[in-house]
Amino acid sequence: MGRAPCCDKANVKKGPWSPEEDSKLKEYIEKYGTGGNWIALPQKAGLKRCGKSCRLRWLNYLRPNIKHGEFSDEEDRIICTLFASIGSRWSIIAAQLPGRTDNDIKNYWNTKLKKKLMGMLPPSQRKPPPFPNSHQTPPFQSQPLSSTLYKECSLSYYSPTSTNKSFSGLEPISVPLNFSSNSTTTSLANNNPCLFQNQETWLSSMQQYYNHHHPVKENLLMFGSEGSCSTSSDGSCTQISYGREIKQEEMGFQSYISNGLEENHKFMLNYGSNNIIGGGDQNMNHWTNERANGYFGEIPFDYHGLEDVKQLISSNNVSNNSLFNNIDENKTQQEKVTYLY
DNA sequence: AAAACCGTCAACCGCGCGTTT
DNA sequence: GAAACGCGCGGTTGACGGTTT
Numbered sequence: 001m002g003r004a005p006c007c008d009k010a011n012v013k014k015g016p017w018s019p020e021e022d023s024k025l026k027e028y029i030e031k032y033g034t035g036g037n038w039i040a041l042p043q044k045a046g047l048k049r050c051g052k053s054c055r056l057r058w059l060n061y062l063r064p065n066i067k068h069g070e071f072s073d074e075e076d077r078i079i080c081t082l083f084a085s086i087g088s089r090w091s092i093i094a095a096q097l098p099g100r101t102d103n104d105i106k107n108y109w110n111t112k113l114k115k116k117l118m119g120m121l122p123p124s125q126r127k128p129p130p131f132p133n134s135h136q137t138p139p140f141q142s143q144p145l146s147s148t149l150y151k152e153c154s155l156s157y158y159s160p161t162s163t164n165k166s167f168s169g170l171e172p173i174s175v176p177l178n179f180s181s182n183s184t185t186t187s188l189a190n191n192n193p194c195l196f197q198n199q200e201t202w203l204s205s206m207q208q209y210y211n212h213h214h215p216v217k218e219n220l221l222m223f224g225s226e227g228s229c230s231t232s233s234d235g236s237c238t239q240i241s242y243g244r245e246i247k248q249e250e251m252g253f254q255s256y257i258s259n260g261l262e263e264n265h266k267f268m269l270n271y272g273s274n275n276i277i278g279g280g281d282q283n284m285n286h287w288t289n290e291r292a293n294g295y296f297g298e299i300p301f302d303y304h305g306l307e308d309v310k311q312l313i314s315s316n317n318v319s320n321n322s323l324f325n326n327i328d329e330n331k332t333q334q335e336k337v338t339y340l341y
Numbered sequence: 342a343a344a345a346c347c348g349t350c351a352a353c354c355g356c357g358c359g360t361t362t
Numbered sequence: 363g364a365a366a367c368g369c370g371c372g373g374t375t376g377a378c379g380g381t382t383t
Contacts, residue, residue, distance in 0.1 A: 016351070016377080039368065055369080056352065091371060106372075107350050 007039065007050040014050075017057055021047055025054055026062050034058075060101045067099030071108055079105060079113060 013021075028045035035041065038051035047054060060066075071079075075097055082093045088109075090102035097105065 014353075037368080050353090052354090052369085053352075059370095060351075088372070102371075103351075111349055 007042075007052075009050075011048065012042075012050045012053070013048045014053070017061075021049065022057070022062060025049075025057060029058060029062075056103075060103050065099050066101065068104075071100075071113075075100070076113060076116075079109060080117070083109065 017025075024045055024047055028041070032044070034055075035044075038055040040051070041047075042049045042051055042054050045054070049057075078096050079093055082089075082096060086092060088106070090106045090109075094100050094102040094105050
């Protein structure tokens with residue numbers, strides 16, 4: 001049985017909103033709120049619109065403090081940093097950019113930022129890395145995860161201004177996450193998108209989010225940027241990160257962005273003794289070491305072989321021409337941390 | 342001047358998940 | 363426990379305006 005439609009499609013208006021509709025919706029919500037029921041709202045507000053459409057219009061356009069227009073370098077940086085780490089989880093990224101909506105960021109990424117990053121690479125590297133054939137199934141080794149692993153999570157942030165720039169010498173600026181597995185939080189969005197009051201709130205929410213929505217599947221510990229690969233039945237190959245599938249394109253950009261972030265941001269999600277690395281690069285050395293504690297088959301990609309990745313990283317193709325090169329290298333480590341939050 | 346092409350972005354759609362009944 | 367419901371998310375579409383040919 002198919003899903004029942006959310007509204008009577010025949011009797012709802014579609015397409016662009018008129019100023020009259022906007023003001024009706026705005027007035028109603030300002031007066032009565034959403035009432036926690038978007039489906040019923042349009043009728044109450046006298047609108048011939050689907051509830052979902054009203055919700056979208058309100059969230060993306062009408063609600064107060066929406067920011068439109070150009071994205072700042074700061075915002076670019078945050079988007080890239082988070083994309084490199086968590087992929088296209090636009091709602092989470094939007095939560096770090098007050099006034100911006102997930103839709104905005106998604107559009108901005110797809111139409112501008114992605115190209116901006118591409119443009120930073122030499123032409124030969126602008127294509128996403130090739131996908132392996134179906135027969136290149138990686139020799140997965142699974143490792144059961146203890147439930148405590150979920151709780152022992154922190155996010156470490158590495159600054160290039162650490163006293164020792166080599167990876168082994170990086171010191172994490174970490175905030176422990178006191179995640180309670182019986183949390184009733186259902187999604188980050190419920191935590192008031194846009195507005196995590198501080199680093200800890202965000203981290204906590206991030207962890208809750210991943211534990212709820214992306215539990216590590218199949219008893220596999222899955223690393224982020226360059227590690228693992230699964231082959232689906234149709235022969236396509238997907239990378240798994242944080243227990244979710246990552247598309248080919250996203251995967252390619254993760255490595256691109258990692259380059260871009262080389263001089264600026266490093267951060268790592270630590271699950272117990274197993275690290276999941278985002279925004280990596282020099283992390284690779286450390287990553288290699290950490291494999292002793294987590295998933296580690298052979299690196300499945302030709303392109304993504306460790307040496308290839310290292311080479312890509314060491315070439316500095318992106319970082320020398322970085323999108324983020326306006327960072328004041330004299331900033332303190334603590335100041336730099338704030339870029340993330 | 343007009344057609345073709347391209348980029349942007351608001352809006353739609355389907356799905357997954359949590360909650361309620 | 364199952365079904366129905368509603369919300370939120372991410373991917374995609376299509377209208378529109380600008381640019382190029």
